[in-house]
Amino acid sequence: SDTATVYNFSAGPAMLPQAVMRQAQKEFCNWHDTGLSVLDFSHRGADFTAIAEQAEKDLRDLLAIPEDYSVLFCPGGASLQFSAIAMNFLRGKALYLNSGVWGDKATQEAKNFGDVIAFDLLSKQDGKTAIRSQQDWPDCSDDYDYIHFTPNETIGGVEFADLPKAGQGRWIADMSSCILSQPINVKDYALIYAGAQKNIGPAGLTIVIVRNDWLQREPVAPVPSLLSYAVMAQNQSMYNTPPTYAWYLAGLVFQWIKAEGGVAQMARRAEQRSQALYQFIDNNDFYRNPIAKKNRSRMNIPFILKDESLNSLFLQQAEAAGLRYLKGHRSVGGMRASLYNAMPMQGVEALIDFMSAFAAQNR
Ligand code: PLP
Numbered sequence: 050s051d052t053a054t055v056y057n058f059s060a061g062p063a064m065l066p067q068a069v070m071r072q073a074q075k076e077f078c079n080w081h082d083t084g085l086s087v088l089d090f091s092h093r094g095a096d097f098t099a100i101a102e103q104a105e106k107d108l109r110d111l112l113a114i115p116e117d118y119s120v121l122f123c124p125g126g127a128s129l130q131f132s133a134i135a136m137n138f139l140r141g142k143a144l145y146l147n148s149g150v151w152g153d154k155a156t157q158e159a160k161n162f163g164d165v166i167a168f169d170l171l172s173k174q175d176g177k178t179a180i181r182s183q184q185d186w187p188d189c190s191d192d193y194d195y196i197h198f199t200p201n202e203t204i205g206g207v208e209f210a211d212l213p214k215a216g217q218g219r220w221i222a223d224m225s226s227c228i229l230s231q232p233i234n235v236k237d238y239a240l241i242y243a244g245a246q247k248n249i250g251p252a253g254l255t256i257v258i259v260r261n262d263w264l265q266r267e268p269v270a271p272v273p274s275l276l277s278y279a280v281m282a283q284n285q286s287m288y289n290t291p292p293t294y295a296w297y298l299a300g301l302v303f304q305w306i307k308a309e310g311g312v313a314q315m316a317r318r319a320e321q322r323s324q325a326l327y328q329f330i331d332n333n334d335f336y337r338n339p340i341a342k343k344n345r346s347r348m349n350i351p352f353i354l355k356d357e358s359l360n361s362l363f364l365q366q367a368e369a370a371g372l373r374y375l376k377g378h379r380s381v382g383g384m385r386a387s388l389y390n391a392m393p394m395q396g397v398e399a400l401i402d403f404m405s406a407f408a409a410q411n412r
Contacts, residue, residue, distance in 0.1 A: 056396035059374035060203050060226070060349055060387040061246040069301045069391075087297050092290055097297075101285075104300030111303060111312055114235050114258055119282040121257040122296050124275065124289075127151075127225045127244030130255055131158035133276040134197065134221055134240065137268050139163040144193040146170050148180060148209065149202030150380060151223060159197070163269070166193075171207070179341035180209045189216035195239055196220055201227035201346050203247075204378040206338070206385065208346040212237070218260075226348050228256070229306060230390060231316035239263050240278075245295060247348075248390045250302050254295035257281075306390065315390050322388045322397045323347040329401045335408035353383035359411055360384075370403050372396075 057064040073087075080087045080096065090097040105120050114120060123130070131154060135143070142164040145156040148171055156167045172181045189196055189212075196216045201208045203226040212220065221240045224233075228243035235241065240259045246252035257278065264279045274280045280288055306315060327345060330336045336352050338345065354363060363384070367375050377383040386400060 054399075055371040055373060056392065056399060057373050058386045058388070058392075058396075058400070060378070060385060061244070061389075062252050063247050063387055063389045064391045065250065065298075065302065066305045066391045069298070069305050072301055073298060088294050090293060092287055092293050097293055100297050100300055101287075101291075104296060104303055107300065107303035107307060108256070111229060111306055112233060112235060112258070117261050118235060119257075119259050119261055119264065119278075121259065121278065121281045122286040122291055122299070123242075123255045123257050123281060124253065124292050125255060126246075126253060127223060127242060127255050128154065128158070129276070130223075130242045130257065131155040132161070133272075133278070134195070134242075135159035135162040135165075136270070136272045136276055137278050138194050138221075138239075138263065138266060139165070140194050140266075140269055142166060142193055144168065144187060144189070144191070144196045146186065146196060146198040148199060148207050149205040150378075151202060151204070151225070152197070152199040155197055155199070155223060170198075170209075171205075174341050177341040178205065178207060178339055178344070180207070180344050183211070183213055186213065189213045193219065197223070199223045199225075201225075201348055203346075203349050203387075204381060204385075206340055206346040206349045206351040207344050208348070209344050226346075226387075226389075229312055229315060230319045230348060232312050245299055247387070248302075250299040251292075251295040254292050254299060256299070318390070318394070319347040319388065322392060322394060323350060325394075325397050326350050326386060326388070326401065329404065333405070333408055335412065336404065348389060349385055349387045351377055351381060351383055351385045356411070357383070362411070363407060366407060367400075367403060370399070372400055372403055375400075 076087050078086055139162050145167045147153050147169055159165045168187050170180050196219055200222055217237050220238045224241050225244040226247050229248045242257045245254040259278050264282050330338050330352050335355050338352050364376055375384045377385040
């Protein structure tokens with residue numbers, strides 16, 4: 050196919066399914082033989098309303114979102130939600146259980162609006178980064194307004210799912226880099242949010258799933274309309290002109306996931322992709338991954354070359370081989386392979402073949 054030999058391992062914006070790109074390309078100029086581009090539909094018109102409603106319905110089906118939750122298509126990135134969450138829901142105090150850079154950033158933003166207790170979940174176990182055991186966590190039954198966490202930390206490559214029962218119903222999760230990669234129980238959460246640019250679609254759109262009873266909560270200070278979940282929900286995410294094209298593309302990705310077998314199938318593939326790469330890294334002493342096995346991310350896999358002076362050569366040769374954006378985040382260094390839903394197994398196999406050859410040549 051046209052781009053079969055290039056794989057994008059970027060953490061986001063990340064690669065989208067080829068089938069989605071082809072459909073989008075066609076409909077960009079002529080949607081359903083209307084002679085109109087999807088790009089210039091009025092958000093109030095029947096054509097776009099149908100697209101918007103279908104996208105919401107498909108997302109509800111995919112994640113089994115209960116009726117008493119609203120689904121919002123919000124403008125701005127996930128970082129904007131760091132503020133919105135605190136502005137809407139922080140009254141007394143909130144707990145932030147942090148396992149990396151994004152949780153820390155969410156904490157910093159929330160601190161602008163009230164009392165925030167931040168707890169670092171990370172510890173070292175046998176030289177590897179791991180999530181502390183729950184006995185060492187703060188008591189989640191305390192009267193926090195909400196408890197925020199990041200199930201998958203994109204930069205560090207740390208993922209965890211076990212949560213104390215005590216916080217159930219009050220969890221707020223930043224699922225930017227793991228949404229739609231596995232089934233979740235939405236009822237455990239008060240709010241789930243995810244920037245679109247990894248598993249959903251274009252950057253700048255953020256999906257919010259929020260339990261309706263929380264929309265009744267009175268904020269302590271006036272909240273700008275576009276950051277108010279109540280206002281957004283009352284207006285079906287169309288208080289202003291929404292990012293229509295991003296919404297449309299997200300809808301195509303939801304349809305693609307459904308056609309491929311849903312989130313259970315995405316979970317199987319994520320497991321397969323990540324296990325193949327971890328297994329290769331673990332069995333080749335030229336590379337290492339710094340995360341304890343139980344907390345390794347299925348989506349973002351950082352790895353370090355034993356001889357870091359080879360980093361730029363590695364990247365240069367990888368790029369020449371069509372393996373793009375493997376450079377690790379500037380705060381971590383090394384390499385990172387992001388393996389989101391659209392990454393085919395062939396991409397992982399190509400990466401492993403390249404890493405294997407590179408190691409053999411540079412030992
Ligand atoms: N949260 C997580 C887990 C992320 O990986 C990112 C990175 O894109 C963000 C938040 C920030 O998203 P945005 O750049 O859309 O504000």
